[in-house]
Amino acid sequence: MDKAKPNQLVGSATKHGVLLLVTIVLGFPLLWMVLTSLKSNIQALAVPPVWLPHPVLWHNYPNVLAAVTFLRYVLNTLLYAALTIVGVCISSSLVAYGFSRLQWRGRDLLFKVMVSTLLVPFVATLVPLFVMYKRFHMVGWYLPLIVPTFFGSSIFSTFLLRQFFMTIPQSVSDAARVEGANEFTIYARIILPMAKPAMASVILFQFVYCWNDYLGPLVYINNQSSYPLSLGLNQILGTYTTNWPWVMAAATMATLPIIVLFFFTQRTFIGGIAIQGTGSKG
């Protein structure tokens, strides 16, 4: 073992060196975003580059907030996220229950059908959906993006919950059945309370999905006062292309909440992805 020691030290130093290098490469864009957001435009464009803002221009932030309806975009996004979270939590957990806690003919076939719809490019249904929503006068606000979530449209959530439900021993349900509980009671009173961590993952994923969703709103939201953050940011990028500190301030305000949220919920987050990934072998 004595012989191995210097080797191990060198090895561990190399490992940390590589990890640090990758950290710098992956982290730099975000650092540069924040640094640029605190500079004057002249400093931002200076050649050779000015690395640290001097003086620190905090007022780029209030200036952006005054120039564009940023908070309005955030509110729209939060409303969009909240309503779809309700839909996903209700429908995905019901469907997941039917696909995991109950044994019935055709279950596995239907489950395969559900999972395989994930492999179909979204544009294969896009145009008729738009025509349909247009006929029902639902285009213009978030309804076309909210309503489907009440009908199990979030297949990843259903999948994740199903994986989790299967880890709960069947004896839990059997004990309740002996006492005469029906399936809905078992679902609502026993299984759901046990599935809180998985539900937390589902809520987080749905929130991040809505916060970042660009395509859905692009198709269905045509009124600027209803824009979500993504479309609002796109407009800021198009309008202020010559004022990079402002653009970066807007990017920072859109990114920071999601990073903070991630910091506090990492375990739930990463755990959820791992369940999806490893549960899907085959």
Add this chain to the structure above:
Amino acid sequence: MSTQAFTEASRPAKSAAGSRGRLRGSWRTGLLFISPWLIGFALFFAYPFFATIYYSFTNFNGVGTPQWIGFGNYTALFHDPLFGTSIYNTIFYTAFELPLSTIVALGLALLLNLDVKGRSIYRTIFYIPSIVPIVASCMIFVWMFNPATGIVNDVLTSAHIPGPGWFFSVTWSKPSLILLGLWGVGQPMVIYLAGLQSIPKAMYEVADLEGAGPLQRLRFVTIPMLSPVILFNVILQLVACLSYFTQAQVIENANIGGPGNSTWFYVQYLYEQAFQFLKLGYSSAMAFFLFVASAVLMVLLFRSSSRWVYYASED
């Protein structure tokens, strides 16, 4: 996808007594529970899917009734140079992004799987880029890679390397988007990491006894054990690459970069035909063509998987 893993965890078979009636009862209950999805599937998937096929044989602008024109849209497609351009760009992006993102995500996961202090901090930092809002990450990259004032070319210049035009150059605009894509591989990375951590330690011990070096361990233990997870990620990435849209559209909408048609992707063209020109029949033909093309690729991928994907028996 086969569902071995899923069915295994299902409950033990019931006792034979009275199974018929109870089975029918449980059938009804099962369908009741999944009914939200069944309704959603019919309304928001099956109907629009078949409607896409129908529209693709018609002339339709969204109001009134579609007019049947047979294969008219398809013949028009194959004479449309922009259709070819958008296919070329999409294939180009997929051909590089798919293998590169797999290698990068796997590489990062292997790094995170090393036995070092502070692993969880590294993991956090490696994952964060993938949750940055897409529009924000586009902003950051277009700014950093700005040919005249961006930090990347500033640094390259100080190293006496002439920096390219990145997003503003016909040759470099697609590679720039590929770089942007590689920055956000956190999702597959975490899935690979979970896969790596589920490989039994004993397998590596056996490999060590056989005198395997690090590369042989990777080649003969890690990759085969991880191959089902690789297949899963590659499939999802493939669907995402073929439907590549958002980043290119953000740049298009903001009128920065993407010169000529160098970043004009398939789904962008489809989107434009449908929602700007209301050529719904034409865009439906594009949509169905993409579906067929991706289905063919999926079948090829699954066929090939029997040769390289290794399923360990679960017990």
